[in-house]
Amino acid sequence: MKKIKATILSLAVVFSVCAAFATKPHWTCTTLPQYWYNGVGYQPVSQFYGCMQGSTTCTYYTLNGGITYSPCAVGTYNNCPSCAVETPNSAPVNTAH
């Protein structure tokens, strides 16, 4: 019984570790269509949008056709190109840890 237990549990651990590494995102989210949250819902960003300096989430992306959205670029969304001082960056703001 101990052998069966060891086999089943080892398989579970090895499989889950491999799966976690295999599904680790290896792309930057900015390569996907970007959306911004207007307080009510998510809209595609304008062609010349910019992310102003700030610690909130500027743009979001979706992997399931708009069912859920994940944060991507950091800053404050601004669709005025002349106001944009920062290009979207996939790296979120460095928080206090």
Add this chain to the structure above:
Amino acid sequence: MFKRQVLLECISALLILLFVYASLSKFLDFRTFYKEMDNQPLPNSWTPVLVWVIPCTEVAISVSLIFERTRLLGFYSSLVVMGLFTIYTGIVLAHFFPYVPCSCGGVIKRLTWTQHLALNLFFVGISIVGVVIQSRKRFQTISITKQNKNSFV
């Protein structure tokens, strides 16, 4: 008895698979996980604590499910954690919040909220089965030990 033991191992393996995968995915993409936690309808001051507590709890449950002595505790903890996730998913589906981004690791984030609920309910179910079988097993072991003691007297 043998079948029941194999079933218990399979349930443990499934829960370990879920918790190890979920915690490791969070650690591997920690920055995204941190931002997603920030976007949850919880006070942002909780985020620095929650981003460590959640994956570490998942790892702790996985470890406790491996060892016979801590397995019952592992099943109970799994039941509580999955129960909380299920309640949270239910609240989201009931449109209690205006919008809640998914905060799950790896491929689980691709699921819809309804699929999430089904997955959570499945794991709540197997946690309950685990608690029942493991408790009976423990009770039987205690009874046998007591009987053996009495037969010596």
